[in-house]
Amino acid sequence: MDVPLPHLDRPFDYLVPDTLDADARPGVRVKVRFAGQLVDGWLLERVAESAHPKLAYLEKVVSPVPVLAPEVAELARAVADRYAGSLADVLRLAVPPRHARVEKDVTATEPAATPDEPASDPTPVDPRGWRDYPAGPALLRALTAGRGPRAVWSALPGEDWADRYADAVAATVAGGRGAVVVVADARDLDRLDAALTAVLGPARHACLSAAAGPARRYRAFLAARRGDVPVVIGTRAAMFAPVERLGLVAIWDDGDDLHAEPRAPYPHAREVLLTRAQLTGAGALVGGHARTAEAQLLVETGWAREVVADRATVRARMPAIAPTGDDPHLARDPGAASARLPSLAWTTARDALRADLPVLVQVPRRGYLPSVACADCRAPARCPHCAGPLGLPSAEGAPACRWCGRVAAAYACPECGGRRLRASVTGARRTAEELGRAFPGVPVRTSGREEVLATVPAGAGLVIATPGAEPVVEGGYGAVLLLDSWALLTRADLRAGEEALRRWLAAAALARPGSAGGRVVVVADGALAPVQALLRWDSAWFAGRELAERRELGFPPAVRMASVTGVADAVADLLAGARLPDDAEVLGPVPADEGRERMLVRVPRARAAALAGALHAAAGQRSARKAADPVRLQIDPLSLF
Numbered sequence: 344m345d346v347p348l349p350h351l352d353r354p355f356d357y358l359v360p361d362t363l364d365a366d367a368r369p370g371v372r373v374k375v376r377f378a379g380q381l382v383d384g385w386l387l388e389r390v391a392e393s394a395h396p397k398l399a400y401l402e403k404v405v406s407p408v409p410v411l412a413p414e415v416a417e418l419a420r421a422v423a424d425r426y427a428g429s430l431a432d433v434l435r436l437a438v439p440p441r442h443a444r445v446e447k448d449v450t451a452t453e454p455a456a457t458p459d460e461p462a463s464d465p466t467p468v469d470p471r472g473w474r475d476y477p478a479g480p481a482l483l484r485a486l487t488a489g490r491g492p493r494a495v496w497s498a499l500p501g502e503d504w505a506d507r508y509a510d511a512v513a514a515t516v517a518g519g520r521g522a523v524v525v526v527a528d529a530r531d532l533d534r535l536d537a538a539l540t541a542v543l544g545p546a547r548h549a550c551l552s553a554a555a556g557p558a559r560r561y562r563a564f565l566a567a568r569r570g571d572v573p574v575v576i577g578t579r580a581a582m583f584a585p586v587e588r589l590g591l592v593a594i595w596d597d598g599d600d601l602h603a604e605p606r607a608p609y610p611h612a613r614e615v616l617l618t619r620a621q622l623t624g625a626g627a628l629v630g631g632h633a634r635t636a637e638a639q640l641l642v643e644t645g646w647a648r649e650v651v652a653d654r655a656t657v658r659a660r661m662p663a664i665a666p667t668g669d670d671p672h673l674a675r676d677p678g679a680a681s682a683r684l685p686s687l688a689w690t691t692a693r694d695a696l697r698a699d700l701p702v703l704v705q706v707p708r709r710g711y712l713p714s715v716a717c718a719d720c721r722a723p724a725r726c727p728h729c730a731g732p733l734g735l736p737s738a739e740g741a742p743a744c745r746w747c748g749r750v751a752a753a754y755a756c757p758e759c760g761g762r763r764l765r766a767s768v769t770g771a772r773r774t775a776e777e778l779g780r781a782f783p784g785v786p787v788r789t790s791g792r793e794e795v796l797a798t799v800p801a802g803a804g805l806v807i808a809t810p811g812a813e814p815v816v817e818g819g820y821g822a823v824l825l826l827d828s829w830a831l832l833t834r835a836d837l838r839a840g841e842e843a844l845r846r847w848l849a850a851a852a853l854a855r856p857g858s859a860g861g862r863v864v865v866v867a868d869g870a871l872a873p874v875q876a877l878l879r880w881d882s883a884w885f886a887g888r889e890l891a892e893r894r895e896l897g898f899p900p901a902v903r904m905a906s907v908t909g910v911a912d913a914v915a916d917l918l919a920g921a922r923l924p925d926d927a928e929v930l931g932p933v934p935a936d937e938g939r940e941r942m943l944v945r946v947p948r949a950r951a952a953a954l955a956g957a958l959h960a961a962a963g964q965r966s967a968r969k970a971a972d973p974v975r976l977q978i979d980p981l982s983l984f
Contacts, residue, residue, distance in 0.1 A: 344375065345383040345431050347607070349963035352429040355384075356393040358400045367401060370409030370416070372441065374402045385411050385434060408446060410438050410568055412585035418619050419583070425618065426978045427905065427955040427962070428608025436604060437583035442561040449565045468514040472507055475499060475660075478650045486514040486591060486626055493620065493647035495638045496630035497883060500661045500852045501819060504630060505531075505538035508593060511628055512574055513542045520590025520625075521573040525582050525612045527599035528811070529554055530797055535576050535595075543574065551577035551584055579604055579612040582619075592616040593628035598635040598838075598845045599811070600981055609977050613637065632852050632882070633845035636893060637900045639886035651883065661880045662823070662854035662861035666869035684826070688864045689781070691822045696785055696803045698860065700821025704778065704807045705850045706771045707830040715742060719761035723829050727751060730833050733764075774826065775807040790814050810846040819855035821862070828867035828874075836982055837898055841889055844873040844882060851877065897928075899979045903951035905944045905958055906977040908935050913965075913972035914942050921961035924950045954978075 344355060357375055359367045367373070373384050376399050383405070411434070419433040468487065473479025478494070485492040498504050512522045526532050532552060539548050549563040549572045560580070567575045568585045575584035579602055594602065594613050602612040613629065620627040627647065629638050641647040652660075667685040692702045715724040715733045724733040726744035733742040733751060741752040742764060755762055771791050779787045786804040790796040796814035799806055806814060831843035847865060855861030867874045876885035894901040907914050911932065918929065924946050932940040946954045958976055965974070 344377060345385075345435070346377070347429055347431050348966045349429055349959060350967040352423070352431070352959070352963065354387055356390075356395050356398055358398045359389070360400050363401055363404050366404040366407040368407070368409050369413065370411040371407060372405035372410065374405060375399070376402055385416075387411075387416060406441060406443075406446060408450060408565070408568075410441075410564070410585075412568060414589070414623060415583055415585050418615070418622060421618050421622060422610050422615055423608060424952070424955060424959075425614070426608035426610055427959040427976050428610075429959075432607050433610070436580075436606065436610070439560050439564050439580075440557060442558050445558050445561045446565065449562060449569070468510055468517055470510070472503075472510050475652050475656050476650050477653065478648065482628075482650060483510060483514040486511060487518045489518045489520065489590065491590070491620065491624045491626045493627040493641070494629070494650045495634065495642050495647045496628060496650040497634055497652075498630060498632050498852070499652050499657065500632075500854070500880065501856065502632075502660075502852070503538075504595060505534040506542075508535060508595065508628070508630070509538040509542040511591060511593065512539060512548075515591040515626070516543065516547075516573050518590060520588045521586035522575075522591040522593065523581060523584050523586050523589065523616070523619075524574070524576040524591075524593045524595070525579060525602070525616060526576070526595045527601040528578065530795060531595060532576065532578060533797065539574065539576065546572070548572050548574035548576060549584075551575050551581040553578065553580045582610075582612045582615040589619070589623050589625045591626045591628065592620050593630070596631040596633075596845070596849070597629050597638060598631065598633060598841065603981055607975075609980070611979075614979075617641075631845070632848040633841070634882040634886040635841060635845075636886055636890045639883070639890045640900050642883075643887070643890065649883065657880050659858070660856055662851060662863045663857035664851065664863040664865065664878050664880075666874050666878070667864060667866045668868040668870070684777075684781075684824075685866060688824045688826075688866060691862050691864050692778075692782070692805075692824060695821030695860075695862070696782060696805075698821055699803045700855075700860065701799060701801065701804045701806060701816050702822045702824065703813060703820045703850060703853060704774060704805060704824045704826060705813065705846070706774050706807060706809060707827050707846075708771065708809065715764050717756040717759065717761050718763035718765040720756060720759040722756055722758040724754065724756070724764055725833065727754070771807050771809050775805070778805050778807065788814075808850075810849070813850050813853055815853060819859070819861055820853050821855060821860055823850050823854045823861075823863045825850060825863065825865040825867075828865060832867070832871065832873065837893075838981070840871075840873045841885070844876055844885055847873070847877050848880070848882060851880075897945060901948070902945050903948050903954060904946075904979055905954055906980045907942045907944065907958070907974060908977075909939055909974035910972045911940050913970065913974050914940060916970065917958070917961050917965060917974050918942060918944075920964050921957045923957050924953045926950060927954065951978075 367386055369386055369388055371386050373386050374381050375384050415437055419437050420430055423430045423433045468483055470480040470483050482492050482494055515522045536550055549566045551563045566572050570587050575581050575586055594616055597613040604610050642649045667687050695702050728749050731744045741750050742754055743750045771789055775787050775789050788806050790808040790812040795812045799814045799816050801817050825847050851863045854863055876882055928945045931942040935941040
């Protein structure tokens with residue numbers, strides 16, 4: 344039943360009247376009488392007998408279309424158990440709301456192929472695009488042969504990742520199986536849509552995205568459910584797509600936080616797809632320019648094999664990358680170390696523009712962001728307690744931290760010892776204005792939340808973009824400037840370094856190779872680990888380092904961790920009623936928003952199922968008692984702080 348109460352998270356038996364016998368098939372939407380009210384539900388299974396002596400009848404079959412596929416129902420149960428959630432919440436994410444007009448139009452036509460007819464394509468897949476990766480052609484052969492290879496792919500600089508994914512999907516279809524590919528946003532979806540259309544032809548895949556609107560989304564969903572198309576691509580809404588004979592699940596840029604579902608039980612698209620591959624025996628492809636610690640764990644445990652290029656190929660494809668900390672001008676002008684646009688970055692942009700090449704400038708934030716810096720050396724002013732940004736003024740007339748609120752009355756710059764502060768602003772719009780004045784007559788374009796550019800024309804020009812909104816240019820950028828690195832590296836986040844490297848690599852991958860004049864300048868100290876990984880284009884090394892540190896500190900993904908958030912009494916009540924594993928560690932509390940607190944529960948990965956089951960059972964006990972204060976449960980939350 345579609346009732347999000349934990350203590351009702353189980354199947355219920357009902358009698359099927361003769362009038363509904365033909366339409367009451369597994370997977371259809373139904374209405375049943377429960378506690379004196381009509382509630383929505385799903386028919387999971389038809390059985391001859393029940394252990395319960397007295398049963399009510401089904402009230403209605405909402406639609407005879409079996410929209411819930413058996414494989415998706417099994418996956419939804421596994422996801423609910425993994426995230427300590429209820430099946431009803433997961434099914435609400437897995438199956439879009441019914442659109443009666445679309446359903447009538449679609450069901451009026453015959454399916455393109457029955458589920459028993461493999462829609463194989465005898466055309467062989469050209470592996471040339473994967474030949475830069477020694478294991479790439481073998482991956483395609485395994486997919487074509489009907490096997491289930493599992494790969495973690497590190498894309499080369501300048502790689503057209505959409506074409507490589509299209510090759511993998513085409514190999515899967517050639518073997519008579521289907522595929523599901525998940526990307527982070529609409530721009531990536533458009534690129535993959537175009538690549539698949541070129542390889543498979545029109546009407547061979549469906550795009551499933553919540554942004555498409557209820558009618559288009561439901562039409563694409565029904566096309567997949569009926570077997571009209573063998574491939575479904577989309578944003579995280581597509582991770583539950585009902586594809587018959589699933590042979591491949593794939594995700595691009597799994598570190599993007601858009602892959603995390605913001606609604607209960609908060610599943611991550613990567614984990615859903617990997618669970619699906621495990622249940623069905625399908626192949627799995629996790630790709631990106633950067634590698635997450637979670638992907639590195641797949642490689643180190645042997646669950647997946649890495650698909651990477653050799654170092655000679657990487658060096659030939661990557662642009663020339665330099666940190667501003669290695670600029671020889673710093674010896675003559677030490678204050679330039681804290682400049683927002685150091686001389687190395689300025690000269691790199693100037694040289695690219697003189698060569699009639701575009702310049703990409705990545706800025707972590709859009710618009711105008713007020714900040715405070717040292718008046719003498721221009722180093723950003725950070726809180727001495729939590730390293731958060733300082734703001735002016737406070738009630739006491741001294742700088743105060745915008746994170747922890749503490750007043751830094753005796754602040755002294757750690758770089759030069761200066762005590763004078765000055766206000767400054769950062770952001771994409773402000774940067775565009777500054778660079779427009781620095782390079783008069785050069786076209787300046789911005790790409791961010793208000794308007795995301797997919798492409799920009801070749802030729803001299805400045806493109807100011809926030810992370811994830813960098814447009815593509817034919818031939819690549821002559822220069823890429825990565826500004827305000829401190830804003831990424833000093834965040835109070837477990838994944839700060841990983842996220843900074845992911846954003847830098849995504850922007851740097853758009854530059855020309857070094858042999859063609861492509862240059863990247865990162866405004867950061869070259870000794871930092873994320874910067875070192877960027878300089879060598881070695882995200883696998885950084886991911887291994889991150890995973891080793893998290894093992895030592897006991898952080899995900901090396902362990903399984905649950906977050907319990909609510910008012911203090913409710914959190915204490917749930918944890919007191921939970922039969923946690925003996926080796927569970929309870930950490931906290933720490934303050935959360937709106938007067939609530941947060942507790943963390945940590946267990947070894949081998950005890951993950953026991954932790955999720957204990958928390959779900961405890962939530963069910965509170966639900967049965969009709970406890971007033973809600974508690975939010977999250978397994979492996981993206982942010983621990």
